[in-house]
Amino acid sequence: MSTLPVFRWRLAPDGYATRRQLRAAGLRPGGQGVAAQLERPRRRRPPLVAYLYRIEHARPVRPMTPAKWAALAKANAARRTCPHCRHDAGYVIPATLGMCVACAFPEPAESLRSA
Ligand SMILES: [Zn+2]
Numbered sequence: 001m002s003t004l005p006v007f008r009w010r011l012a013p014d015g016y017a018t019r020r021q022l023r024a025a026g027l028r029p030g031g032q033g034v035a036a037q038l039e040r041p042r043r044r045r046p047p048l049v050a051y052l053y054r055i056e057h058a059r060p061v062r063p064m065t066p067a068k069w070a071a072l073a074k075a076n077a078a079r080r081t082c083p084h085c086r087h088d089a090g091y092v093i094p095a096t097l098g099m100c101v102a103c104a105f106p107e108p109a110e111s112l113r114s115a
Helices: 019-024 066-080 109-114
Strands: 006-008 016-018 036-042 045-054
Touching (some): 019 045
Parallel strands (some): 006 036
Antiparallel strands (some): 036 045
């Protein structure tokens, strides 16, 4: 029951884009259904299918809400907080160290000063 227009690969008309192309442009399908599909024939296998959306019906990617920003800031703060000394290191704690640089290399203040 395919009532969708089907286009040959690379022959999609203007005004259509895949979800990935929309995303690259800061857009999302915005509730619209698939408007068309691209088919790329493959030997002895079913064709590769890409779904297309109408660009004119696309919507901007949902803007960040204050709650989302807060959650993001909290997550970033957690990633900057040294689990050893509990201080905000000011940078994301390197996973390879598992703690801030000051905790990982406590002694050589001399070498740090000259750096
Ligand atoms: Zn630390």
